[in-house]
Every structure is written in structure tokens, then in C-alpha cells.
Amino acid sequence: xxxxxxxxxxxxxxxxxxxxxxxxxxxxxxxxxxxxxxxxxxxxxxxxxxxxxxxxxxxxxxxxxxxxxxxxxxxxxxxxxxxxxxxxxxxxxxxxxxxxxxxxxxxxxxxxxxxxxxxxxxxxxxxxxxxxxxxxxxxxxxxxxxxxxxxxxxxxxxxxxxxxxxxxx
Amino acid sequence: xxxxxxxxxxxxxxxxxxxxxxxxxxxxxxxxxxxxxxxxxxxxxxxxxxxxxxxxxxxxxxxxxxxxxxxxxxxxxxxxxxxxxxxxxxxxxxxxxxxxxxxxxxxxxxxxxxxxxxxxxxxxxxxxxxxxxxxxxxxxxxxxxxxxxxxxxxxxxxxxxxxxxxxxxxxxxxxxxxxxxxxxxxxxxxxxxxxxxxxxxxxxxxxxxxxxxxxxxxxxxxxxxxxxxxxxxxxxxxxxxxxxxxxxxxxxxxxxxxxxxxxxxxxxxxxxxxxxxxxxxxxxxxxxxxxxxxxxxxxxxxxxxxxxxxxxx
Numbered sequence: 001x002x003x004x005x006x007x008x009x010x011x012x013x014x015x016x017x018x019x020x021x022x023x024x025x026x027x028x029x030x031x032x033x034x035x036x037x038x039x040x041x042x043x044x045x046x047x048x049x050x051x052x053x054x055x056x057x058x059x060x061x062x063x064x065x066x067x068x069x070x071x072x073x074x075x076x077x078x079x080x081x082x083x084x085x086x087x088x089x090x091x092x093x094x095x096x097x098x099x100x101x102x103x104x105x106x107x108x109x110x111x112x113x114x115x116x117x118x119x120x121x122x123x124x125x126x127x128x129x130x131x132x133x134x135x136x137x138x139x140x141x142x143x144x145x146x147x148x149x150x151x152x153x154x155x156x157x158x159x160x161x162x163x164x165x166x167x168x169x
Numbered sequence: 170x171x172x173x174x175x176x177x178x179x180x181x182x183x184x185x186x187x188x189x190x191x192x193x194x195x196x197x198x199x200x201x202x203x204x205x206x207x208x209x210x211x212x213x214x215x216x217x218x219x220x221x222x223x224x225x226x227x228x229x230x231x232x233x234x235x236x237x238x239x240x241x242x243x244x245x246x247x248x249x250x251x252x253x254x255x256x257x258x259x260x261x262x263x264x265x266x267x268x269x270x271x272x273x274x275x276x277x278x279x280x281x282x283x284x285x286x287x288x289x290x291x292x293x294x295x296x297x298x299x300x301x302x303x304x305x306x307x308x309x310x311x312x313x314x315x316x317x318x319x320x321x322x323x324x325x326x327x328x329x330x331x332x333x334x335x336x337x338x339x340x341x342x343x344x345x346x347x348x349x350x351x352x353x354x355x356x357x358x359x360x361x362x363x364x365x366x367x368x369x370x371x372x373x374x375x376x377x378x379x380x381x382x383x384x385x386x387x388x389x390x391x392x393x394x395x396x397x398x399x400x401x402x403x404x405x406x407x408x409x410x411x412x413x414x415x416x417x418x419x420x421x422x423x424x425x426x427x428x429x430x431x432x433x434x435x436x437x438x439x440x441x442x443x444x445x446x447x448x449x450x451x452x453x454x455x456x457x458x459x460x461x462x463x464x465x466x467x468x469x470x471x472x473x474x475x476x477x478x479x480x481x482x
Contacts, residue, residue: 159353
């Protein structure tokens with residue numbers, strides 16, 4: 001068991017770091033705008049991407065959802081699924097595409113349960129906007145640049161919305 | 170929307186009948202002889218016929234082409250669309266193409282990874298996932314818009330939107346929520362993975378019913394007609410996401426070729442009968458696995474023939 005997997009299996013401190021960072025980022029949109037969005041994205045990316053690559057195996061999709069997926073990167077799924085596990089998960093929890101690899105979503109769901117964003121695994125994540133690949137998610141977050149879903153739905157959907165009676169999962 | 174737009178599958182389910190869908194795997198080579206034979210064998214025994222999209226990540230004739238062929242032969246197709254081989258441009262293009270031919274039943278799925286098939290060296294597209302594809306199809310229908318936001322000219326296409334569910338793959342507790350996500354995205358019917366573990370399927374359905382999902386989506390139970398011990402073993406050992414318990418395999422063990430086929434047939438009938446009694450199950454989706462000739466007998470044995478709305482002869 002590597003240090004990395006120990007860290008990832010205990011996502012609460014990572015979530016705490018994210019929350020601290022997100023507070024900082026929310027104070028910075030003015031600075032990013034003055035600097036220029038492209039330039040900010042490049043500079044912040046110099047820190048953000050190697051760090052996330054080392055810890056999460058980040059693929060630089062530019063639209064990070066880590067804190068909603070138990071700090072487990074969904075883009076490391078061989079199918080790059082952003083909405084939960086496919087039907088090909090093996091009985092031992094391994095991936096159909098690589099029998100050596102643990103299913104990213106089996107891990108994500110388990111780990112999300114150890115954070116205070118456990119219910120966010122039920123959100124429907126929109127399909128990626130590939131123009132954002134390689135850009136900094138942190139700058140995107142600061143600018144609240146999350147464009148409305150390309151597919152047109154403006155409110156985020158959640159699996160929990162359709163439960164009858166509504167309420168406890 | 171006029172009732173004329175609705176497919177037989179959609180009308181059958183809306184009328185409260187139990188639905189029957191049969192899988193129709195496209196040919197691998199450029200010869201439609203065997204397919205046309207299957208068409209004649211199965212005509213009238215299902216409300217709709219599922220046309221798979223490069224099943225098991227191996228090249229087959231295109232699901233849209235074969236859906237059109239079925240349509241011209243007078244059978245109602247269900248067009249399967251995987252997210253593995255096309256991006257949003259390609260998927261929408263095929264959907265509009267399907268609408269041009271009056272093909273309205275569609276099933277959105279991720280698709281097996283290329284590593285599972287014989288083209289392990291190719292790039293999986295993964296531009297969009299199955300949940301978002303369900304949503305996209307609903308936006309095309311209900312919002313008359315493409316994913317770009319551009320208006321679809323003249324009229325919105327009509328679709329009856331399906332998805333798949335695997336109650337048997339980990340994480341088991343999460344599976345009903347995965348279904349709920351597809352329902353939230355707009356799925357109207359669901360085809361399940363092959364059922365061999367009825368106990369597990371019952372647990373899953375009881376969760377689904379507790380969550381009230383069965384009232385929002387029509388669930389068709391996946392029934393496999395397994396012709397031999399070897400194939401059962403293959404499914405169990407080599408196909409990811411299939412749960413085929415020991416006692417099921419035992420039923421096919423140590424029998425002659427002929428008796429294996431008979432045991433497989435009996436097994437299918439038994440699973441289908443029991444699945445149809447489970448609350449929330451609205452029909453069956455039969456996967457014949459190269460034994461299409463026995464499917465009519467199976468549909469009759471289940472008391473599901475003639476089909477109420479599809480004008481069977």
C-alpha cells in the first residue's frame with residue numbers, strides 16, 4: 001500500500017485543504033481578471049497541475065469535481081465516467097478495462113462517504129467542455145466560470161431529486 | 170405529440186401491458202442472410218428488437234443501419250447507442266438519422282471498453298457519458314435543441330429514451346442510485362444486465378421500489394437464453410458485470426449437448442417467470458445468444474404471445 005493510497009483513502013484532510021483553498025480562491029477573481037484569465041490559468045496551472053497529478057493522477061480536464069467524488073479523480077476511469085460506475089465492474093471491485101486496477105468509482109463512492117460531501121456523488125455532472133482541458137480549475141472556480149451545462153439544463157440535477165417520497169437516501 | 174409518434178414499445182408499456190424486447194445482434198460481415206432468417210423467426214414475438222452497438226467492443230454492422238433494415242422489414246427497432254465510438258456530434262447525427270426513419274426507441278449506454286474486445290488498440294471516445302447522453306436525447310426531444318443550443322429545424326424529434334442498469338456489479342448499494350441518476354436525466358425505460366442471481370435481483374428491485382423509481386421508469390428484466398455449459402462458463406469467467414452463481418452453472422454441468430440446451434431453456438423460463446412477478450418489473454428483454462430459434466417457444470411458454478399491440482400474425 002503506497003503513501004498515496006493511504007492519503008486518498010482518508011479524504012477528510014484533503015477536503016479540509018480544498019475548503020481552505022476555495023475560501024482563498026473566492027477572494028481572488030479580481031486579481032485573476034487584472035492579470036488576464038489566460039495568463040492566470042497558465043501560472044496557477046504550474047502549481048495546480050503537477051500537485052494534482054502527483055496526488056490524484058489529475059488529467060487536467062479543467063473542470064475539477066474532486067470534492068464531490070471523495071477526492072478521487074473520475075477522469076482516471078478508463079471511460080472517463082463522471083457520473084458513477086459502469087456496469088462492467090468485476091466482482092472484486094476491479095475495472096473491466098484493467099483487471100489490476102480498482103474501479104475508480106467504487107473507490108470514489110466509498111471515500112465520499114468519509115467526507116461531508118457524501119451526497120454530492122448523486123449530482124449529475126455535466127459532460128465535459130473539452131475547451132477547458134489544460135486550463136486551471138482553480139482559476140475557473142475563482143471566476144465561477146462554470147458555464148451553464150452545454151446540454152441546456154440550468155439547474156444541476158441530482159439522483160436524490162427523483163426519490164419518492166423525497167428525502168433520506 | 171400525436172400517438173402516431175409513439176413506438177409500439179412505448180404504447181405497450183403505457184397501456185400497462187408487460188413488454189417483450191428481443192436482442193438482435195447485427196451481423197459481423199456484409200451478409201444479411203442470417204439476420205433476415207432471424208427476422209422471420211422472431212417476427213411478432215416482441216414489441217421491439219434491440220439492435221446492439223458494436224457489442225462486446227467488437228466490430229459489427231452499425232446499429233443504425235441494422236435498425237433501418239429491421240424497420241424496412243416491418244419490425245420495430247430499439248437503437249442502442251454507446252458513448253464509446255462517437256462524440257456528441259456523431260451521436261446526435263445518428264439520432265437525427267434515426268428520427269428520419271421513424272426510429273424512436275433508443276438506449277444510451279457507456280459501452281464495453283475497447284480493452285474488452287478485439288480492438289484493444291483503439292481510442293475510446295468517452296466525450297459524454299450515458300447519463301448525459303440520456304439527458305441530451307431528452308433535450309433534443311423536449312427542448313428541440315442540439316447540445317450546442319442550436320434549434321433543431323422544423324420540429325423536435327420524438328424519442329422513447331432508454332438506458333441500461335446492472336444490479337449485479339459493485340458497489341451493490343449504490344446501484345439503485347445509479348438508476349436514479351438515469352431517471353433524473355430522463356430515462357423512460359431500462360434494460361437490465363442478464364439475470365442469473367434472482368436473490369440479488371430481488372434485493373435490488375426492493376430498493377428500487379422503496380425509492381419509488383419503479384413508478385417513474387419501466388424496468389425490463391434481462392433474460393439470457395444460454396445454450397450450453399461452455400457459454401455459461403464463459404459469461405461467468407470472462408464477461409465483466411455478470412453474476413452467474415454456482416447453482417446455476419451446476420444445472421448445466423455434466424449433461425449432453427442437447428440436455429444442456431434444454432436446461433438453459435428451462436432456466437430462462439424460470440428466471441423470466443420469477444422476474445415478472447417482482448414488483449416494478451414491467452417486462453422482459455431477451456438476449457438469445459445465438460439461439461434465436463428457441464425464442465418463440467419461450468415467449469409462448471411465458472404466456473406473452475401474441476403481443477397485444479404489435480399485430481402479430
